Amino acid sequence: MRRRLTRASQAYGCAERWFPLLTLCLFALILSGLTEAVSVVGQTTRMHVVAKGQVVEGVIRLQNLSPVEQDVRVYLTDYISDDRSGWQFPPAGSLPRSCAPWTRLLQEEIKLRPGEERGVFYRISVPDESDIRGTYWCSIMVQPQTASAVDVRAADDGEGRVLFTLNQAVRYQVAVIVNVGDSGERRLTFTDPQLLRTKEERVVFRVFIENQGERLLHPDIWLELYDDQGRKVGSFSAGKRRVLPGASRTAEFDLSDVPPGDYLALVLVDDGGDAVFGARYSLRFIADNGT
Template structure:
């Protein structure tokens, strides 16, 4: 029993040492624009630059790599292998450098080139991500690790995703589907209307969602809005609109997704609470 107690004390001692060690967070790294969008033509080549700043007092090492990107209304985000998704433009992209060390209080640039293929079947929106990830000094990936020095610690990785979006001219049909509507109880009282939207078309949409409320006799009661969310083809989002200011009763809700152009989508629901 004595040996077991000593062993447990030793384990607790190691745990306490790890918890006391500084958590390494690459908080000094910041990226400029997180979305680069371009209307391009088939067989066109264009270029861009991503600026990465180091706001820390020490040099910061970062790596840059590609992923695909999908997201869904249930909160799922998928950062898949680049070039595998049907609408990925990852294979069109070259960039440099793939890794760099940014001096303190300085900014470095990553240049990219996108070559749109000479393929007449391309329509609508294509996209992928460039990920910028800080590398801590305790990481085995670092190029600045001191030889023969073993580092222990808890490492938190912070990464930025820059969306590189290519629209083929003005092509691609715009279609939006209302896939769900639910009334949810709000913590502390009140209620939230949850609306799920799916882009079933070929081009991205960035609609503003508004809900117009009418009573049972058709009298206008009020209007509620949610923020804009981009929806790529094949992805979906969840909007939540606070209706806590409405008293209990039965209402008709006209839900409108306005893309800011000629494309406006709507659905009607009956609400009772």
């Protein structure tokens, strides 16, 4: 017996054409040819809790893993990490909550000998202004300047072989996040709830969680499910997700083992502070004996 969902997405899969397959094969071949020349040692997210007017410093340690000398460029960008729009890296200082204007890199170009490890220092000078509150962030990008060629062969229309020569350019992002004390409004909204059947025939409830406040949230997210008699059926975790102001994250809960019936779902988000955010949804699972 399979269950028919009262609200289920039908947008699954895509036409099987040669072009997506060729693109996927090319991507796999390119990845297999990439080699890591310079590595960022340690965590790639640096968190700072500051006060207005304070100056803080940090260091990013780089290591040359290659047998040749590496020239490395270090520079600032902003970044957007959002489950709707994906990753973006706009110019430094372009976002309203960018801390790039406060951040100075003490080195922007360095040479690393084979096997050498060295620190890149940065300094953040927080303005002493009344409207500074909540969370600000930017990226420190690390980009080796030595590009290497990767040969990728792909089949053409059957009359020969096509050779692509690509120059790989790898860069690394180190996220710098600045929290001004415990200030900033915490506010979340829940949007676009959907009950889905996946390609793997799993039943998933999905909702977007949007941070409309002024402060980074890193909450626990879970769903509590109750039947039509008010009895708790179970709790389902979506783990912890880091949500910057203005960004959204998806929370997905696997409800494949829930029997047919009417249910009340409570989605709860707890950042560890005084407030727990929540939303409630009515879900119906209908037995479908005909499929």
